[in-house]
Amino acid sequence: MSKNVIIIGGGFAGISTAQKLASTDVDITIIDKTNHHLFQPLLYQVAAAALSPGDIAMPIRAIFSKQKNVEVVLGKVTGIDNEKSTVHLENGTTHSFDYLVLAPGAQYNYFGNEDWKKHAPGLKSISDALDIRERILFSLEKAEQIDDPEKRKPYLTYVIIGGGPTGVEMAGSIAEIAKRSMMQDFRNIKPDETKIYLIEAMDGILNAFEDPLSKKGQKTLEDMGVEVLLETPVKDIKKNGVEVEGRFIETPNIVWGAGVIASPLIKELEVETDRIGRAIVKPDLSIKGHSNIFVAGDAAHVKDESGDPLPGLAPVALQQGKFLGNLIKDDLKNKVRKEFEYVDKGTMATIGRAKAVADIRGFKFSGFFAWLLWGLIHIFFLIGFRNRFRVFAEWVWHYLTFKRGVRLIAKKDEDS
Structure with a gap:
């Protein structure tokens, strides 16, 4: 009988977990409050009128249209029962799981204000x-x-x-x-x-x-x-x-x-958390007392080799998602579980047109080369050829003309 895998969150960790389980005999349910996967590293470019929302987002159903073992549910999770292995949604429905991957992301922390x-x-x-x-x-x-x-x-x-x-x-x-x-x-x-x-x-x-x-x-x-x-x-x-x-x-x-704070959904697990609400997980990303419940991405507190918590970055979530997909596949074959090890491939930040900083395994770059490297890597990780082509075209247009492509105001007045 097929195992039921529920993934909460259609971000980097959730999507990559499901993709790793494409060729397995499991039934996957992805639950998310929105119907799309969002490439958050480029979200600021939508805010800055450089890109359209459709350039950096893709419907989750479209991502898995050819992966027949994936069902997508649009809904808000309101409760998790660790003992009964069930997930409860705001609309009153309940889903049972054999494995649960909790990757709901984080939200901004206003420090009580x-x-x-x-x-x-x-x-x-x-x-x-x-x-x-x-x-x-x-x-x-x-x-x-x-x-x-x-x-x-x-x-x-x-x-x-x-x-x-x-x-x-x-x-x-x-x-x-x-x-x-x-x-x-x-x-x-x-x-x-x-x-x-x-x-x-x-x-x-x-x-x-x-x-x-x-x-x-x-x-x-x-x-x-x-x-x-x-x-x-x-x-x-x-x-x-x-x-x-x-x-x-x-x-x-x-x-x-x-600053950010983990999704309040983590409290439903009733596990130990750090100061910003992330679940403190075991080396295989499972929670204490429940080897079939995992937390990944921004909601998980995982230490690096130096004992510091891993940052809430897309590469961390992607690697954790792939790790969990492989772990579940190994579990089905009764193999011994491995521990998650993060491979730091570098950190980047763009500042403006042809301006960026990058630290790639100890090699430090800044200026045009860092910006070019940042752009190529971000285009590579965008889901879908259409998204990659559109973003590349927008960037070339902006670089040559200094013009922003999306400058529409939908509001009718200042207070709307």
Whole structure:
């Protein structure tokens, strides 16, 4: 009789697990709140009006249209019963499993200030990206209609909170939008009127990178016109701006990227978690007391060779998904389980057009070559030939013309 494998989450870990089980005699059910797999590393480019949502997302059903042992369920998981091996959905349905792979991802951590979320959206979903994109475009339109330079200043001010890769990439993209690519289409506002702030509570940005890349990243941003505020914790966020120590930056354009917390679904497992809610798993990624329940991706606390937790990056999730697919196949053949070992192939972050930093197994690159390497790798990992071709074409067009392709506002008014 076929075993039932339930995968919660259609991200990198979930998709790669299912793909590894393509040729096995198991029934796979993928459950996700959305109907698409999202290539999150390029989500900021949707927010920055460089790419369309369809360029970096693909329906999960389309990915597995030829894999007949996969069923896709659109729904929200509300409960997990470890003992009865069942998963409960919001619509009242229950699914039984022999193996459960829990890969629900993470969400942004506002450190107890949940009211900040409505004023400073994070960047975890397509709807987040579209919200940020429309805020940026709407502010430019608003500023264009104000004759007084002092009164239009807030609409030409942008604040990005968090100096990690997402914050840096977003700040660089906004700098390109505000200071070059779109300004030629406006008549009343000038590039030098824009102000872009990157706020970081620590003493440096891109802390996952060793020097000199971190400092090179900061200098590149500053050369692009971004003011980097280090050791500057946020005191408060309001609809009209951000309060930091000693100053209030007035703007409606605020993006949050200052830290993540694991999906609240992990609490359903009733296992030990770390300070950001990730499940502490065994070396084979299973949870204590239940060898058939696994946690992967951003929701799993797994240590590297140095004893530090693995970062919440796409390569980590991809490798864990492939590992779990192989582990389940070995289990069906009664083979001895292996332990997960992460192979670090490098870390990259793009800052802007022809600007990036990369650390590939100790070799450090920056500038055009790092940007080219970053682009090729990201195109390679996109699912579907159509997506790869469209993204490549958009990037070439943007590189040659400095023009952003997707600049539509769907909102009817500022408050909608």
